[in-house]
Amino acid sequence: MASIGTLYTTPEQATGKRIRAVAALAGVKLDLPQSYVHFEDNKKPEFLAKFPHGKIPAFDGADGFRLFESTAIARYIAALPANSTLLGSNLKEAALVDQWVSFADNEIAAHTYLIFQLVKGILTPYAKPIHTAIAERQIRSFKTLEAHLSTRTFLVTERITLADISMASVIQRALSVTLDASLRAQFPNIIRHFETIVNQPQLKDIFGQTEYIEKALAYTPPPKEKKEAKPAPAPAPKAAKPAKEEEEEDDIPKEEPKPKNPLDSLPKSSFNLEDWKRAYSNKDTRGPDGALEWFYKNFDPEGFSVWRVDFKYNEELTQTFMSSNQIGGFFNRLEASRKYLFGSMGVLGETNNSIITGVLIARGQDIKPVVDVAPDWESYEYKRLDLNNAEDKAFFEGALAWDLEVNGKKWVDGKNFK
Structure with a gap:
């Protein structure tokens, strides 16, 4: 029996097992690569030339037809035999x-x-x-x-x-x-x-063999590091009191003052971020005497800047509630910049077809010193918004009002950083 192609997967990958099982029941031959090392081979140029996203399972058909995404591969193979009932009969x-x-x-x-x-x-x-x-x-x-x-x-x-x-x-x-x-x-x-x-x-x-656990996996906090107790130093012999002149010669290094955050050195701004956060929390976002009206009356573009934030890897998002939790995690890791930052970000779209986007209002004219306290800050793209530009202004207001829509994807959930 001639092979229909090669499936790149790993022995333990659940979706790979699914495809191999479909091929077995469909009665078609599916090859596995003689040697495949995940996170190495799928990053090589020859693999990426065939599958640019670099993920597995990936199917390389003998006739040159290629597929990635396990559901598509499984459906294709299930439908190959003329008399197949793996996809139903009607x-x-x-x-x-x-x-x-x-x-x-x-x-x-x-x-x-x-x-x-x-x-x-x-x-x-x-x-x-x-x-x-x-x-x-x-x-x-x-x-x-x-x-x-x-x-x-x-x-x-x-x-x-x-x-x-x-x-x-x-x-x-x-x-x-x-x-x-x-x-x-x-x-x-x-x-x-x-x-x-x-x-x-x-x-x-x-x-293969199935592992049946007796108790569901549970989180175990990492052990706290124990500081080794140091033996108390022996008392030093009393030295003769030095002359007054020698007392003034102080060779003991003094403790260096802790460096200030460079954002604290910026010129004072007329825009009070804490007042803005209270206005946003207590007023309707749009409308007369709303939060947006308050913002435009008080905003200081010399002391603060406004940024659009977009997650770089939207294709990896699945459940929208999981994406919302991801925003919450990002905001938690920005805690050290709370007094310099306000944010409104959301999930737009639907399950398996969503994006994470929103806006940040940041102290200063550079976003990096504000967000690089979060280890994952580079997972997002930052674009400065010009509020005199109608398109940028509409995006800004939509993100604050939680009614933003991007390329047909509507706002489904959001979080604020206040």
Whole structure:
């Protein structure tokens, strides 16, 4: 059997397992590269020439056809055999397959991934309320899935479809992070369905051994550094009191004063940032005697500047509430600049098609000294706004009023830095 092409993935990648399982059930041959080192090979020019975004899974077809994004690759392979039923047998079944694939990725896998990042300290700072909220959303998803499977063997038809394979791939990951013994007892049909899929003779080697955790992964704060106790120094022998002239010869170095923030050395401004923050909090944003009217009456363009802020990696955003949490994390890391900065940023768009953008009002004429206190400040692009320019002014006012719209994407959630 001739191979249809090469799949770049790693053995443990859940979406890679999904595609390999689809190929196995579709009866098509799919090659894996003889050697592939992730984070190395996918950054090489020859890989990026084929897949400019550099992510895996990536499919390099024998006929020159190429795809990235696991859902697209899996659908393509599932549809290759003329008699394939992996995508259903009619339009309604195909729509239901797509529904459950989307549910698996957005309502289960996304929460597993985020919880893993939180408890492992990859997403910082750790916040217990956020962890709890995400876990509750995932449990709600498990309940929906459990109820659906309580009356059927497979998700859509009486045979395995892409929906079942996709669900099994995300449940396998959840079983090692969140779906612990107590939850498994509540969702027997989910476990039954998962084990039915992964134990298919064609799929056993692909899915491999599954880790069933007894207790969901939990966050462990890093241990505090213990300072070693230093032995008390032996008392020095008393020296003869020096002459007055010698007393005035003070060779002991004095403690250097702490350097001031360079922003404190700027000329005094007539614009009081704290007064602005109070006006913004207590007034309607638009309208007569609103916050924007207050701003234009009092703003000092010599002492402050206004900036548009755009996240550089919007293509990586998934759930809009996760993007909103990301803004909150960025603002938390700007805490050291609170007295020099005001911000209004938001998420615009929808799940898997959103952007993060907004405005900052900053002390001085350069944004870098204000934002570089945040380790991730370079993940954003900063463009100075000219409030005499109608387009810039409209963007500024939309971001403050939380009704900004960019390229058809509407404001869905936002946060202020005050």
